[in-house]
Amino acid sequence: MNNNEKESVFAIGELAKEFDITHRSIRFYEEQGLLSPKRTGQNRVYDNKDRVRLMLILRGKRLGFSLAEVKTLFEMYDTNGNSAVQLGTMLEMTAQKRAVLHQQLEDIQSLMQELDEVEARCREELAELEQGKIA
Template structure:
């Protein structure tokens, strides 16, 4: 029995509280095809596999992956649970995300340097004004 075969069930409110998100967020993930709980009448019934998927969705978002990227990984796993294919895709996506973040970090560092220069010039001019050297 794998960890995904747990028979524990969850209501939408329980998952929302556990992960500190709104039930609307969970319904949105369902609409995007990321989760598919069973139903008992009008009530959604989430299994442990749904809970694990929700945890992975939120981790993916925290790491900067789009819901489409997360769905791609889920779809790959659903069609072929061979983890090697999914892991290779995850590695490629991670490399791409790292490259984007590295570029953003370089851009931010450059902007910080420019801001430091502007700030220094403003402080110098302000000091000159206070000394009365500039009209």
């Protein structure tokens, strides 16, 4: 890094606001070993690497990855500069998530069909009861 390049640093409040999460969430990710801010006195100072990791943590959560799975990917990246290994693992994890989601979708479609059938029977019986009261 030359004198014209200054590393970006962020306070916990800045990251919390940027990503619309709580300070507590950020501290939790730190406790889980996913973020490693530097400290200046009592204050945490996050660098751009921590910011990117926080973005990846939140994306992983949206995609259904556990924090343990995210941590595995981070550790793989930290210990092995070979991104092909990391990308291969990510593809495997993505395929597993996709399979789970497909199964959940099939289960939901089946439940919706069952609900439709129950609703139809209830409407038929209600109509029969109403006709019986009128007749």
